[in-house]
Amino acid sequence: MSDQGRVRNITDLARLAGVSPGTVSRALADSQLIAKKTREKIQQLAREHDFRPNVMARNLRIKRAGAIGVLIPLGHETGQHISDPFFMTMLGHLADALTERGHDLLLSRVIPKDPDWLNRVVDSGRVDGVILIGQSDQIDVIEKMASRYLPLVAWGANLPGKIHCSVGSDNRKGGEIATRHLIERGCRNFAFFGDPVAPEISERLEGCRAALSAVNMSSNLSILPAHLTAETAHPAISKWLDDTRSIPNGIIAASDVIAMSALRALAEHGVTVPGQVHVIGYDDLPFSNQTVPTLSTVKQDLAAGAAHLVDLLFRRIAGEETGSVVLEPELVIRQSS
Amino acid sequence: MSDQGRVRNITDLARLAGVSPGTVSRALADSQLIAKKTREKIQQLAREHDFRPNVMARNLRIKRAGAIGVLIPLGHETGQHISDPFFMTMLGHLADALTERGHDLLLSRVIPKDPDWLNRVVDSGRVDGVILIGQSDQIDVIEKMASRYLPLVAWGANLPGKIHCSVGSDNRKGGEIATRHLIERGCRNFAFFGDPVAPEISERLEGCRAALSAVNMSSNLSILPAHLTAETAHPAISKWLDDTRSIPNGIIAASDVIAMSALRALAEHGVTVPGQVHVIGYDDLPFSNQTVPTLSTVKQDLAAGAAHLVDLLFRRIAGEETGSVVLEPELVIRQSS
DNA sequence: GAGAATGCAACAATCGATTGCATTACACGG
């Protein structure tokens, strides 16, 4: 392929068409200012050389980036991998929603060592806005940024007194309905698997406690407060099952990933689900109806969540000061409970 | 926050420091051309105003984009969602590898309606190179692009006679060792679940056939050739189990996602695994050792694959004409076989 | 103390587009 005659910019194309670069620019933008005949000639020429104007140059001039930064902050959870199904599901929905709006998705997995990680992305000028998938333990950094930078939204808990815009489900309520469901199923002794250091999980636990105290069973709850990832959950739960004197008959897992590990650990301990133990998860990830037995769970509608995140973000990019959104969690009953 | 005094570009900072923009640029790049004292003063000033030079402008001048396009072409598989665990796992590894090299990841899920989808990304000037996760049914488009654009690599089958650079595992061999393993386990009747339209899967099936014909059992194989996604696999398999006269005792699934659905469908049909039927998957995704029973599978080392993809890509960006890489598949024996 | 060498910083062109304003060309009426 002769790289000689290649059309690299509008100036090349302008020369070819015998017009000025400005005219080419307008013609390719289909501006009415340019005579229809000229316009079509230039567009035809562009097609022949399959030329496309340089997006970066355009964006520099236009002062927009055409991309949204999607960050996955992994603070206290250094072990957690980006391939965590939760993140990935959310990411897929975001990719779809952003593409629809003509924006690219700049993905970044950040392990926030210094408090500068967010500044770096925002001030780089390569994104028009930022979506955080999760707040991790970086609330302070996020709050600070939110005070000066409008187009920033986060998936996660809607924390009282915090100003940053968030979309998340009502975790307290989710924990509550999960627990109430198990109570109705006849469970009397409960275990909660999940680390309350993360705000979302702490709220779920709170909801769980509320449901129990409503029926005077507050004392029937034990907690496995480890930080549980896809890798660490199974050994932790297995050990817990070994150590615990009496296995509870209702298990509330803080996430589907944890619940899945629990199902497996229980199977290995010869405990039947839902025969001896009822298990409920949280999230309703795509795999949750593929487990054996299929997993009852509290659904967070991630598709809707992603749509909200993107919608709020674009309204903020336009200058609007939007509020946060709290989604209703929904009980999904399958075989495990 | 007063937006008045905000330092928006090096010119602002230059004014503040009483030097020229050029000097600021060099100072921030820590160039030896600038006196150490001046340099430090400017850097200090930049820190105070937490100013960071605009990456887009820089990239325009430097003629690099600082980002790699990662595309997921979903051709014949319109039903397939980006949240397919396979893509996501790969994506996670790529994100890590690219971040290490100081590049961003521009994610795009493309449904190739017109043959222009790849051009659009390549010629936009916003990426330094492109990684395709999968070839889908877009071999022609990919080949055409590969002939003129060096920094392009794809995950997938290494197809004979094709020039584009690929990284993938030896699917034929993978299919073979999976099947041999089941034969050793005493299976005599086999089923293969997966659609041979995709080149990878067709190769796996071929390997499977080869292993069977080596022991004169070619005729003992039935095939469920549906295109199977996380959503469609379970009903399809369930129906197949209903319809089939005698359930085989060895099932080779073309992917772990399919295998997982098979495990569930079998459980629902009261078939024990590995008691009555041995099941083996393909991929070794993170969840594959979380299923009940845990899934035997043919591991594709996606971490290594991602590392190779990124390595090859950067060598190509540097101008080298690299060859393709074929990874060795590895048998991972767990409970399901 | 004059001339050469050296170190620093300023100047200005450049990357590839967009766009307000100036200018040209053409048509038409008087």
Place this chain on the structure above:
DNA sequence: CCGTGTAATGCAATCGATTGTTGCATTCTC
């Protein structure tokens, strides 16, 4: 044939950086 109006195009500044070249002070040398 000229003035005027309008449609179409050209010109040049601009977005925010980078970098080769140039110019000005010092400092060094003999």
